[in-house]
Amino acid sequence: GTVTITVTTAKQNKRATVRVKVVDPYKPTGIALNQTGTVSLDIDKTLELGYSLIPETAQSEVTWRSSSDKVATVENGVVTPHREGTVTITVTTAKQNKRATVKIKVVDPYKATAIAAPANRTVREGETFTLSYTLTPATATSPVTLTSGNKNAVQVNADGTLTALRPGTATVTLRTSTGRTARTRVTVEKAPEPTATPVPTETPAPTETPAPTPAPEYTLDELKARIAANTITPKELTDALAVMVSQGRFGYWEMKLLYDAHQSGFVSDEEYRDFTGKYGGADFKPYDEEALSLTELNAALAAGTLRGDELLDALDKSFAVGKISASQYEEIVHRAYHAGMLNDAQYDRYLESVGNTSSSENTYSAEKMRLLILTGEVKGRELEEMLVRSNNVGKITADEAATLTACAMDAGLLSDAQYARLVERFGYPTAKPTPTPAPGKEAYAYTIEKLNMLVAAGEAEGDYLYECVRKSLQEGTITKAQGANFVLTMVDNGLLTEAHWAKLNEEFGLDSVPAEPTVRPTSTPAPGEAFACSIEKLNMLAAAGENEDYIYRCLRKSLQEGTITRAQATTFGDYGILTDAHWANLAEEFGL
Numbered sequence: 001g002t003v004t005i006t007v008t009t010a011k012q013n014k015r016a017t018v019r020v021k022v023v024d025p026y027k028p029t030g031i032a033l034n035q036t037g038t039v040s041l042d043i044d045k046t047l048e049l050g051y052s053l054i055p056e057t058a059q060s061e062v063t064w065r066s067s068s069d070k071v072a073t074v075e076n077g078v079v080t081p082h083r084e085g086t087v088t089i090t091v092t093t094a095k096q097n098k099r100a101t102v103k104i105k106v107v108d109p110y111k112a113t114a115i116a117a118p119a120n121r122t123v124r125e126g127e128t129f130t131l132s133y134t135l136t137p138a139t140a141t142s143p144v145t146l147t148s149g150n151k152n153a154v155q156v157n158a159d160g161t162l163t164a165l166r167p168g169t170a171t172v173t174l175r176t177s178t179g180r181t182a183r184t185r186v187t188v189e190k191a192p193e194p195t196a197t198p199v200p201t202e203t204p205a206p207t208e209t210p211a212p213t214p215a216p217e218y219t220l221d222e223l224k225a226r227i228a229a230n231t232i233t234p235k236e237l238t239d240a241l242a243v244m245v246s247q248g249r250f251g252y253w254e255m256k257l258l259y260d261a262h263q264s265g266f267v268s269d270e271e272y273r274d275f276t277g278k279y280g281g282a283d284f285k286p287y288d289e290e291a292l293s294l295t296e297l298n299a300a301l302a303a304g305t306l307r308g309d310e311l312l313d314a315l316d317k318s319f320a321v322g323k324i325s326a327s328q329y330e331e332i333v334h335r336a337y338h339a340g341m342l343n344d345a346q347y348d349r350y351l352e353s354v355g356n357t358s359s360s361e362n363t364y365s366a367e368k369m370r371l372l373i374l375t376g377e378v379k380g381r382e383l384e385e386m387l388v389r390s391n392n393v394g395k396i397t398a399d400e401a402a403t404l405t406a407c408a409m410d411a412g413l414l415s416d417a418q419y420a421r422l423v424e425r426f427g428y429p430t431a432k433p434t435p436t437p438a439p440g441k442e443a444y445a446y447t448i449e450k451l452n453m454l455v456a457a458g459e460a461e462g463d464y465l466y467e468c469v470r471k472s473l474q475e476g477t478i479t480k481a482q483g484a485n486f487v488l489t490m491v492d493n494g495l496l497t498e499a500h501w502a503k504l505n506e507e508f509g510l511d512s513v514p515a516e517p518t519v520r521p522t523s524t525p526a527p528g529e530a531f532a533c534s535i536e537k538l539n540m541l542a543a544a545g546e547n548e549d550y551i552y553r554c555l556r557k558s559l560q561e562g563t564i565t566r567a568q569a570t571t572f573g574d575y576g577i578l579t580d581a582h583w584a585n586l587a588e589e590f591g592l
Contacts, residue, residue: 002021151170220254
């Protein structure tokens with residue numbers, strides 16, 4: 001402590017003072033680690049952390065703690081990594097409870113985070129060659145697979161080499177086992193004709209035969225029109241198609257044109273065999289013989305009879321013949337992936353084909369992305385791709401993407417690998433991420449369950465909530481009865497006003513339909529009536545104004561019976577619905 005020492009003379013009462021501060025040289029006033037900021041640690045190594053007490057004479061025992069033992073553990077300052085991710089290591093003094101922290105980023109030095117493809121190259125017909133590439137980091141050992149975009153021109157062999165089959169161009173995609181891709185373009189030139197050795201003779205040289213006139217180039221539509229108008233011969237057709245092969249413009253629709261011409265008798269059996277013998281396609285069958293309609297695809301998806309690669313094959317065929325649009329293809333993939341009927345690799349296959357045609361549509365603002373994450377509308381590779389594309393087109397900044405990534409990881413919507421790739425791309429958020437940001441200006445149509453979730457999360461109230469309800473009624477995502485019941489409940493809770501109710505009632509006639517009763521437990525249930533439920537139901541209970549103790553007991557039972565994950569419970573706890581005491585009990589019991 002601090003005291004004032006005073007000395008006073010006996011005569012004249014003169015005095016002098018001095019303040020004396022008594023300090024314990026062994027009591028710590030602070031602690032510092034020998035590492036600061038974020039430290040990168042290879043997954044196959046350990047890191048020993050050191051510390052120093054302040055002042056230097058201080059003495060105290062310390063304890064070490066890791067924010068996630070699944071990522072890395074710490075014992076006596078030695079950090080041992082277990083999987084990729086980021087943890088915070090905290091050292092705390094036994095006396096005075098002084099702390100110091102450092103972030104540890106565990107990385108796999110053998111996992112490729114990027115791949116650089118070689119420059120475009122030109123090869124000769126018949127040549128077998130290899131493609132070189134560079135992995136990042138330099139220590140990466142991820143296997144790489146190659147695929148050819150034009151198998152008529154360039155073939156990928158089992159040993160990883162490539163063979164130039166015939167003139168044309170092909171885009172070769174190099175993909176690492178971690179999902180990183182790079183592309184290069186290979187042009188195949190026709191092999192030079194061998195030069196004949198002249199034989200001396202006294203016989204006069206024969207008259208040279210003029211070089212054949214090259215076949216003219218046509219588009220697919222021009223060829224169709226000429227066949228319909230009967231202004232092209234079968235040989236001219238096959239010659240024009242051969243030119244398309246050499247230029248890398250020959251695909252499904254060109255083969256179908258030849259197939260249909262053969263079926264109609266325009267191209268003879270001999271001409272058809274000659275062409276397919278040279279360029280392939282003898283076993284060709286048009287998709288429209290087996291392509292499913294949108295109704296049939298939806299029925300198969302609902303019944304679970306199509307999944308995985310079989311589902312993508314069916315979608316490819318239906319899309320190729322125009323039975324479904326790109327947006328319908330995307331919607332079915334979204335539902336299948338969300339239901340676990342497509343894995344990450346299969347979703348990547350979708351992105352390589354049709355998914356790339358809708359890259360500008362599948363992008364959103366930061367506000368919309370927050371709502372999609374909050375409601376669990378997207379997850380996994382779909383969410384990862386959506387964040388990357390939205391950033392690419394400028395709808396979200398890198399820091400917004402980093403914040404959304406952290407929120408999605410907290411909600412259990414990303415795998416560790418997906419999270420690591422996004423962190424590598426966008427970094428960590430500069431501000432503490434929150435799963436409940438202020439609502440955006442643009443309102444969206446929602447189901448009644450999602451409206452309740454938005455309210456429970458503090459995402460919507462007042463004019464913004466009014467606009468969301470109005471849009472939901474306009475687009476039919478909620479019924480009038482649901483709208484009336486919801487709006488009246490929100491008016492009772494002070495989240496909407498009587499003026500909001502009056503405007504919605506005038507526009508949609510909400511008081512003309514019987515209100516649906518609120519099906520929920522009473523606000524003061526007897527002990528023991530708590531039940532295990534989904535995270536959506538918990539959000540609805542909170543939106544309906546249930547008391548904190550009841551919500552706590554329902555949350556506890558839901559964790560016990562596994563109807564919600566710990567990540568979901570942690571996010572729910574961030575909404576401020578539970579008391580500190582409730583949260584402390586749950587954190588201790590379930591390790592939240």
